[in-house]
Amino acid sequence: MSLADSKSFYKQIKVPEFYKKDRLDKVLSSLMPEHSRERLKNWIKDSCVYVNGATAKVRQIVNPNDIICVNEQPSPESMSFIPEDIKINIVDENQDWIIVNKSHGLVTHPGSGNWSGTLLNAILYKYPELSIVPRAGIVHRLDKNTSGLMVVARNEISQTHFIRNMQSRKILRIYVAIVHGHLPKFKTINMDIGRDPINRTKMGVNNPIAAKNAVTHCTPVKIGMLNGSYKVTQVICKLETGRTHQIRVHLSSIGHPLVGDFLYGGKNILGVDRQMLHACFLSFPDMNDNVHSFFIKPPEDILNTLQNINTTN
Incomplete structure (x- = not known):
């Protein structure tokens, strides 16, 4: 024109x-x-x-x-909160919440470099009434290449309830991870996390900017070898806090980066192209103090990698 x-x-x-x-x-x-x-x-x-x-x-x-x-x-920001017909896996829902099994590769919320094609856009398409709820009801995030369970609030009252319960650590989130090296026993990692002072795309524990308390409980469940020469461990991670990249940063900081997590030192084994991390369990009290719990098995790429681990004596 x-x-x-x-x-x-x-x-x-x-x-x-x-x-x-x-x-x-x-x-x-x-x-x-x-x-x-x-x-x-x-x-x-x-x-x-x-x-x-x-x-x-x-x-x-x-x-x-x-x-x-x-x-x-129009700015990308102003165009980002629009409905988009994107397939998402709904595990359960009621009048106050929606449980989503987010696939890896799907960004949770619009932001720099990802102003469309996100979980938020998909939610607005499937649940247009959430356009009046802040952030379309999203309470917490999963990284783009982390899969698994998330809770989305269907109204502002329930969203406030979830946020308060998240802050008071009443929402239980458990992840399955595959890490490099052999983690021999249970370990609690209690290290503050903040923005890396050198690489702003990363979070870190060494002299981080605006650090916040972060606690991750790690339980090894399967120790062995992958592809004949790589020591790996299947780890169950229980979050006590919910900082950006928390599990990835904490495990990398103790010398056990996630397999496939290239940002934090992980390697590509057997064609793995994303961090081996899946939010498998979610439990929370509703507004009547009834506890709801959900489990979702890992996707095929993680299951296949787990099956290829040869256990050691």
Whole structure:
């Protein structure tokens, strides 16, 4: 669509006479401070900006009195909470909650790099009434490549109930994991977790930023060899807290990263392409103090890996 065909969609800005000539992205950043420079650059690259009637370029120099026309695009954030027809596995539901078995590869909540195609978008499609509940009722998250059980609240009252019970540690969450190395006995890992000071995509326990208390109880159930040469252990992990990447960080910090968890030192064995971690058990009290418990077996990739472990004496 040309500028002439769509003038009504464009915001017109005249570069003030007192401005010095400068790059278009810098000038726009000054004239439209409500938008980030990166977003403005993307609009220029996407031909949403014209200067004096001609399609603009990012490094183009503009002068005082030039006319800039900008077709402001909706932010990814504003478009992220929309229903999408994505298949999800509903384990159980009632008037207050929904139990989901999240598949690995599915992001829980829209965010940077994943503004659509998430569990939240799927929930809004299947349960459109949740559009009025904050975060579409999502109470807690699982990492993209972690599978398993999650609870979603169906109204704000139950969402508040779940959040308070999560904070008071009344919601029981148990995971099955496969880690590198042999973990010989039960171990409680009590290490604060925060943002890694060097790699901001990671969490860590060594001088972390904004660290919070984190406790994971780890019980080895199967110790052996995988693919003939890799020592591995099947571990049952019980969460006492729920920090970002908690199990992955804690096990890596004691020298037992998850098989397939490349971010925290895990390796690819037998074609494993994601961390071997599954939320298999979830238990919580409802608002009448009745306890509900759910178990879901791991998906095929984890089951196959477990079957390939040759136990040691």
